[in-house]
Amino acid sequence: MSDVATVEINDAIFCQSHLKEVCAECNYDGREENDSFFGFDPIDREGIEAPTSSQNKEGVYQCKKHGSAACNQCYGWKKQITRARTAAKKAGKKSSS
Template identity: 55%
Template sequence: MSSAGLSVSPADSTSSLDINDAIFCEHGKEVCEACAFDAREENDSFFGLDPIERRPLQVPAYTKNAKDGSIQCKKHSSDHCSTCFGWKKQLQKIHKDTERKAKEKAKEPVSILHQ
C-alpha cells in the first residue's frame, strides 16, 4: 500500500514518533516523502481496521515535553488527548469517507464517446 518511493517500515525507523498509539515520522507526518516513511498500514492494523489506500492522518500542533519526551497537543497540553489525538475515530471517518467516494465513483456513468 505504500506510496511510490516510500519504503521505510515504521517498525524499522529509529526516529519515529509514537503519538497516543499511532506512529508518525520524526516530522510528525504519517506519510513523509523526506523520510521515505509510510505508517498508514501499520496504524490501520493497530486500530483494528483493514488497511486501505487512504489519505494520511493529520497531526495537530504539538510540543515535545522536555522532561519525559512525550508528545502533547498544544491546545490541551495532553499526551493522551482524545480530542486532538483520537486516531481510531479519525481513521474510522477516513475509511468511511474513502469507501463512500469509491462507491460514488463506481456509480458514475462511463461514456464511450471520450475514448
C-alpha cells in the same frame, strides 16, 4: 521505511520530522501499522496528521492546545482513521495514484 525516524503519539506512529502518518518528504507510510493497531484492515486512505504538538520533559508528545499526551480531541486517531476510511470508500475506485 525502517530508516525513517518515527514517533509514537497516543499509540499511533508518525514521522518524527513532520508528525505525519503519510509523508512524502520522509518517504514514510505508517497507515498499515496504525490501521492494524487500531483493528482495521489496511486500505488506501488519506493519512492522518498530528496537530501542533510539543515534547514534554520525558520526551512524550502532547498537544499544544490542551497539553495532553492522550488528548481525545487532538489525538483521537481511531475516530480520524474511521473518517478517512469512510471517505476513501466513498471515493471508490480512484486508485490511479
